[in-house]
Amino acid sequence: MTDAPRTLPRSPYWGVPVARAIPFVVTALVITFVSNHSAQVGLLAYGVFAIVSGLLVAVLSWRTVAERSIRVVFLVHGISGVVFGALALAFSTGGLGFFLFCATMNSAIGGFLELYAGLRSTKNPAGRDWAIVGALTVVFALVLIFFPTDPVFAVGMLGAYAAIVGLFLVIAGLSLRWGVQAVPAATTGQPPRGGKAS
Numbered sequence: 604m605t606d607a608p609r610t611l612p613r614s615p616y617w618g619v620p621v622a623r624a625i626p627f628v629v630t631a632l633v634i635t636f637v638s639n640h641s642a643q644v645g646l647l648a649y650g651v652f653a654i655v656s657g658l659l660v661a662v663l664s665w666r667t668v669a670e671r672s673i674r675v676v677f678l679v680h681g682i683s684g685v686v687f688g689a690l691a692l693a694f695s696t697g698g699l700g701f702f703l704f705c706a707t708m709n710s711a712i713g714g715f716l717e718l719y720a721g722l723r724s725t726k727n728p729a730g731r732d733w734a735i736v737g738a739l740t741v742v743f744a745l746v747l748i749f750f751p752t753d754p755v756f757a758v759g760m761l762g763a764y765a766a767i768v769g770l771f772l773v774i775a776g777l778s779l780r781w782g783v784q785a786v787p788a789a790t791t792g793q794p795p796r797g798g799k800a801s
Contacts, residue, residue: 628766634762645699661681676719699753714744718734718737720733721737739768
């Protein structure tokens with residue numbers, strides 16, 4: 604008689620995307636309810652967001668991601684956020700051009716790194732989520748580069764990007780928390796028929 608498969612939580616990583624969602628959601632709410640969408644407001648909002656998000660990405664990923672090379676990718680991702688966030692705060696009167704520089708550079712670096720991590724980690728339950736967040740972040744950078752912009756449009760796009768990614772991260776984290784996968788119980792010590800021993 605074969606034992607029924609056991610089910611275990613799919614990933615202990617679920618708290619990381621939920622924690623990462625917090626600065627995204629807060630930034631989206633701040634931009635939504637603040638009527639002044641000037642470049643200075645954008646730099647201040649982006650600076651705080653990038654620093655907090657960068658610290659969460661670097662620290663939590665380093666503590667929870669098993670593969671060392673992917674941990675390094677997220678560490679660089681997080682450092683980029685802290686650096687560009689600090690620049691945004693330090694030069695908050697730098698105007699629209701400086702806001703676009705900080706947001707575009709950090710989004711391009713972090714987006715491509717997270718997309719790379721997701722495409723490389725196909726067997727990791729969080730890999731697909733990394734790829735999607737990375738792709739959305741790259742798209743945000745491309746919008747700021749190629750579309751004619753003014754402060755209202757640029758800051759509004761930051762709010763829209765933050766809302767979309769924040770909501771996605773919450774859903775992704777809860778999916779990892781409540782998702783289950785079948786884990787067959789080993790009763791004979793033999794690999795399944797047609798399979799290979801690991």
